[in-house]
Amino acid sequence: MALELFARHGYGGASMAEIARGVGVQKATLYNYYPSKESLLLDLLEQGLAAWGRASRVALRADGPLRERLQQHLEAVLDYASKHPHEAAVVRLAATQIGGELGVEVRRRLEAHKAEYMELLAQQFAAAIDAGEVRNVDPVGLARTWRALLNGMLIQYLFEGAGGDVRRSLEQVWEIVWKGMAAREEV
Numbered sequence: 001m002a003l004e005l006f007a008r009h010g011y012g013g014a015s016m017a018e019i020a021r022g023v024g025v026q027k028a029t030l031y032n033y034y035p036s037k038e039s040l041l042l043d044l045l046e047q048g049l050a051a052w053g054r055a056s057r058v059a060l061r062a063d064g065p066l067r068e069r070l071q072q073h074l075e076a077v078l079d080y081a082s083k084h085p086h087e088a089a090v091v092r093l094a095a096t097q098i099g100g101e102l103g104v105e106v107r108r109r110l111e112a113h114k115a116e117y118m119e120l121l122a123q124q125f126a127a128a129i130d131a132g133e134v135r136n137v138d139p140v141g142l143a144r145t146w147r148a149l150l151n152g153m154l155i156q157y158l159f160e161g162a163g164g165d166v167r168r169s170l171e172q173v174w175e176i177v178w179k180g181m182a183a184r185e186e187v
Helices: 002-013 016-023 027-033 037-061 066-083 085-097 100-130 139-160 164-181
Strands: none
Touching: 002 016, 002 037, 002 085, 016 027, 016 037, 037 066, 037 085, 037 100, 066 085, 066 100, 066 139, 066 164, 085 100, 085 139, 100 139, 139 164
């Protein structure tokens, strides 16, 4: 319920009293678990990032060609966002709309998750370079490129929905990006 309220009303528009009512407890009971609205938001953010990471990174850690694993990873990210829209909205809200000390802490936590993700991506690209699957370029640069693509597609997906235009766009962008990464032309 707190996720839904934060997603719908923003951080400032969701009160602890409203959240307590939504989960069916007294406000004082909610404060037994979370000493502040800030701590509640940070906990929800951590849980959401961890769950999203677990769901989407399975494909990256699997066996098989990187091309297939990247495609599966992209699908898993978009699938998770579509099935958990409130978590996706709260992550977006926390990353873009929260300032002050809380904003600093939010960005610190987001950066920690990003660093772990970028390290995993760079490792995957380095292994694919060694295997001759991907062009011999900087694996960190490839990881940054992939993350930019993923973020752009995720934003388009979240704002436009999972309709045919987004799927067609996703397929077209993916083909262009992979051709740029691939070590050799595929037939």
